[in-house]
Amino acid sequence: MRAMSFEKPVIAIVGAGAVGAFYGAKLARRGFDVHFLLRSDYAVVRQRGWTIRSKDGDFALAPDQFRVYNDPRAMPKADLVIVTLKATSNDVMPSLVAPLIKDDTIVLTMQNGLGNEELLAQHFGAERVVGAMAFVCINRIAPGVVHHIDQGFVRVGEFISAPKDRTRRIAEMFELSGIDCKVLDDLARGRWDKLIWNIPFNGLGAALDLDTQQLLKTEAGERMVRGLMQEVVAIAKARGIEFPPDQADKKVAITKPMGPYRTSMQIDRQEGRLMEVEAIIGYPVKIADELGVPVPRMKMIHECLALINASISAG
Amino acid sequence: MRAMSFEKPVIAIVGAGAVGAFYGAKLARRGFDVHFLLRSDYAVVRQRGWTIRSKDGDFALAPDQFRVYNDPRAMPKADLVIVTLKATSNDVMPSLVAPLIKDDTIVLTMQNGLGNEELLAQHFGAERVVGAMAFVCINRIAPGVVHHIDQGFVRVGEFISAPKDRTRRIAEMFELSGIDCKVLDDLARGRWDKLIWNIPFNGLGAALDLDTQQLLKTEAGERMVRGLMQEVVAIAKARGIEFPPDQADKKVAITKPMGPYRTSMQIDRQEGRLMEVEAIIGYPVKIADELGVPVPRMKMIHECLALINASISAG
Numbered sequence: 001m002r003a004m005s006f007e008k009p010v011i012a013i014v015g016a017g018a019v020g021a022f023y024g025a026k027l028a029r030r031g032f033d034v035h036f037l038l039r040s041d042y043a044v045v046r047q048r049g050w051t052i053r054s055k056d057g058d059f060a061l062a063p064d065q066f067r068v069y070n071d072p073r074a075m076p077k078a079d080l081v082i083v084t085l086k087a088t089s090n091d092v093m094p095s096l097v098a099p100l101i102k103d104d105t106i107v108l109t110m111q112n113g114l115g116n117e118e119l120l121a122q123h124f125g126a127e128r129v130v131g132a133m134a135f136v137c138i139n140r141i142a143p144g145v146v147h148h149i150d151q152g153f154v155r156v157g158e159f160i161s162a163p164k165d166r167t168r169r170i171a172e173m174f175e176l177s178g179i180d181c182k183v184l185d186d187l188a189r190g191r192w193d194k195l196i197w198n199i200p201f202n203g204l205g206a207a208l209d210l211d212t213q214q215l216l217k218t219e220a221g222e223r224m225v226r227g228l229m230q231e232v233v234a235i236a237k238a239r240g241i242e243f244p245p246d247q248a249d250k251k252v253a254i255t256k257p258m259g260p261y262r263t264s265m266q267i268d269r270q271e272g273r274l275m276e277v278e279a280i281i282g283y284p285v286k287i288a289d290e291l292g293v294p295v296p297r298m299k300m301i302h303e304c305l306a307l308i309n310a311s312i313s314a315g
Numbered sequence: 316m317r318a319m320s321f322e323k324p325v326i327a328i329v330g331a332g333a334v335g336a337f338y339g340a341k342l343a344r345r346g347f348d349v350h351f352l353l354r355s356d357y358a359v360v361r362q363r364g365w366t367i368r369s370k371d372g373d374f375a376l377a378p379d380q381f382r383v384y385n386d387p388r389a390m391p392k393a394d395l396v397i398v399t400l401k402a403t404s405n406d407v408m409p410s411l412v413a414p415l416i417k418d419d420t421i422v423l424t425m426q427n428g429l430g431n432e433e434l435l436a437q438h439f440g441a442e443r444v445v446g447a448m449a450f451v452c453i454n455r456i457a458p459g460v461v462h463h464i465d466q467g468f469v470r471v472g473e474f475i476s477a478p479k480d481r482t483r484r485i486a487e488m489f490e491l492s493g494i495d496c497k498v499l500d501d502l503a504r505g506r507w508d509k510l511i512w513n514i515p516f517n518g519l520g521a522a523l524d525l526d527t528q529q530l531l532k533t534e535a536g537e538r539m540v541r542g543l544m545q546e547v548v549a550i551a552k553a554r555g556i557e558f559p560p561d562q563a564d565k566k567v568a569i570t571k572p573m574g575p576y577r578t579s580m581q582i583d584r585q586e587g588r589l590m591e592v593e594a595i596i597g598y599p600v601k602i603a604d605e606l607g608v609p610v611p612r613m614k615m616i617h618e619c620l621a622l623i624n625a626s627i628s629a630g
Contacts, residue, residue: 204619207522207523207619208522208523208524208619208622208623209523209524210622210623210626214626215622215626217625217626217629218622218625218626218628218629219625220618220621220622220625221622221625221626223622224618224619224622296611296615297615300611300612300615300616301615303535303539304519304522304523304539306535307523307525307530307533307535307536307538307539308523308525310533310534310535310536311525311529311530311532311533311536313533314532314533
C-alpha cells in the first residue's frame with residue numbers, strides 16, 4: 001500500500017449530514033479538493049453551496065469550491081474517504097464507499113459509537129482504517145444549512161496500530177482548516193471514554209426522554225447514570241483499557257454545569273428519527289456478552305431503545 | 316367488632332379525585348349518606364356540587380345531596396370509609412382516615428396497585444380492611460367536573476378472609492347505585508391479575524413514554540411487554556397464586572384492539588404529576604426480593620420510574 005498523497009489529496013465525504021457538511025466545508029474552504037456524496041440535500045447544495053452558521057463565525061461555501069454527487073460511482077477514486085454517515089445507515093455504507101477505493105485509499109470514520117472501524121475493516125481491510133471522534137454540537141437546520149452550536153474539536157487515531165505519519169498528516173489537514181485536531185495514541189481508549197458519557201446520557205436519556213439536567217438533578221438519577229458508567233468502565237477494563245477510579249465522577253462533574261442538554265439521541269427520538277442505538281449501546285453490550293461482563297442496566301436500556309427505534313421505523 | 320349498619324350507613328370518601336368523585340356521586344345520587352373529604356376542589360364542590368360527564372349519561376349532584384369537608388376532624392365517624400387517594404399520597408392517608416374510625420368502621424381501599432390494604436391494616440387493624448379494584452377510565456377535567464370515558468365496573472374482596480356478608484353488602488350498595496360490582500373470592504389474585512397488565516403498560520409505557528399501541532406494534536416491544544408479564548406471573552406463583560399459561564397472551568390480545576391507549580401513569584408523567592410508582596411496581600419488586608424471585612426487568616423499570624418521579628418532584 002502506497003502512502004496517501006498529501007500534496008493535493010482527493011477527499012470524499014460520504015454521507016454529509018451536519019458533521020460531514022461542517023468538516024468538509026472547512027476543508028474545502030482551506031482549498032482542499034473535497035467531493036461530497038449527498039442524498040436528500042444534493043439538489044440544494046449543488047445549486048446554492050453550503051451555509052455554515054457557526055459560533056466561531058458564519059461562512060458560506062460556493063458551489064464552485066467543491067464537488068457534489070448523489071451517486072458514488074460518478075465520483076473519483078479518493079485518497080481519503082471520510083465516512084460521516086449516521087451509523088443507522090451502516091448497512092448501505094460498504095456499497096457507498098466501495099466505488100471510491102483504490103489501492104492506497106485511507107478510510108476515516110467520524111461516526112459515533114463502536115463497530116464502525118470494524119465494519120470498514122471487514123470490507124476494505126483493517127490497515128486502511130483510521131477513526132476520528134468529533135466532539136461537536138451541531139444540527140442541520142435546513143437543506144444545505146448547518147448550525148454549529150458548540151465545541152468542534154476532533155481526535156483522530158489508528159484502528160490497528162499506534163499513530164503513523166498518515167495519522168499526523170490527517171490531523172494537520174484539519175488543523176490547517178481551522179479545526180482543533182489532535183492525534184490519539186489509543187483510539188479504542190478514546191472511544192470507550194466517550195461511551196462512558198454517551199451510554200447514560202444518550203442511551204438512558206433517550207429511553208426515558210430526559211435531558212442531562214433531568215437525569216442528574218436527583219440522587220436516583222445520578223445513581224442510575226453512575227451505575228451505567230460503571231458498567232461501561234467494567235467492559236473497557238475487560239478489554240484491557242483501565243480508567244482511573246474517579247472517571248465517572250469527572251464525567252458527572254463536567255455534565256452538571258451543562259444545564260438542560262438534549263443529546264443527539266434524545267433529539268432523534270423526539271423528532272421521530274432513528275437513533276444510533278446499535279453503535280452507541282448495542283455493540284458495547286455484544287462485547288460485554290463476549291467477555292462475560294455483566295451489564296444488566298445496559299442490556300435493559302438497549303432493549304428499550306431497540307423497541308423505541310422499532311416503533312419509529314414502523315411509523 | 317359489630318357489623319356495619321346498612322340501614323343508613325355513613326360513608327366517607329377520602330381523597331375524592333376522579334375515582335372518588337365518580338363513585339361517591341353515584342352513591343349519593345342513589346340516596347346514600349356520602350361525606351366527601353376534599354382538598355383542592357373543596358370550595359368549588361361545596362358551592363356547585365359535582366358534574367359528571369359520563370358515557371353512560373351525564374348527571375349533576377347538587378350541594379344539598381351530599382356533605383363536603385376539607386378537614387377530617389370535622390367529619391362524622393363513618394360506617395364505611397372509602398379511600399380513593401392517589402397512592403402517592405399514602406404518607407398522609409393514616410392521618411386522614413384516623414378521625415373517621417369508630418369501633419365497627421369498615422375501610423375500603425379503591426386505590427391502585429399493592430400495599431394499600433397492608434398500610435390500612437397496619438394502622439387500623441386487618442379485620443376491618445376491604446379492597447376494591449375500579450376498572451374505569453376517568454379524568455378530572457376541572458374542579459368538580461369529572462369525565463367518565465369508559466368501563467366503570469368494580470370488584471370488591473376481603474383483605475384477610477373469604478367474602479363475608481359485609482363484602483356482599485358493599486357490592487349491593489354499588490349495584491343499587493348503578494355500578495357493576497361483583498365480589499371476588501380472592502382479592503389478592505385479582506390484584507396480581509391486574510398487575511400483569513399494569514406493570515408493562517403503566518410501568519414500561521410511562522418510563523419510555525409510549526402508549527399501548529406503540530409498545531405492541533413491534534416484536535421487540537411485545538417481547539419486552541411479555542417479559543415483564545412473565546416476571547409478574549412468577550412473583551404471584553411464588554405467593555401461591557397460579558395463572559394459566561396463556562394469561563399473558565390473553566392480556567396482549569385484549570390490549571391490541573384498544574388502539575393508542577395512554578395509561579393513567581403515562582398521563583401523569585406527561586402532565587408533570589407524580590406517578591403511582593411504588594404501589595404499581597415498587598411494592599411488587601419488594602415482594603419479589605423477599606421471595607427470591609428474579610425480576611431484572613421490573614427492577615430496572617422501577618428504578619427508571621423512581622428517577623422520573625424524583626425529577627417531577629424536584630420540579
